[in-house]
Amino acid sequence: MEPRRNEIDEMIVHEKTQAALEYQNEAWADGIADGIEPEIIADAAFALAMRETIRIHGEDGAEAILESLRSRMLAGEFSPERRFQ
Secondary structure, eight states: OOOOHHHHHHHHHHHHHHHHHHHHHHHHHHHHHTTOOHHHHHHHHHHHHHHHHHHHHHHHHHHHHHHHHHHHHHTTTTOTTOOOO
């Protein structure tokens, strides 16, 4: 049985997300290696992400994304202690 279109689309998005995370990790490691403090890298990454999010989705869309991120944060999704199974 062949995967349905939505399943294929989800797999593609997952693979692209994994690749994007690898790029982000490499950029983070390069910044640390160059002596940039993690707090500065995080602030710059967040500012760039917000500018791009507002460009793509507008301010209302960015606000909705921030609300979603807040809920995910409070649920522990981004916690460094979170264990994946």
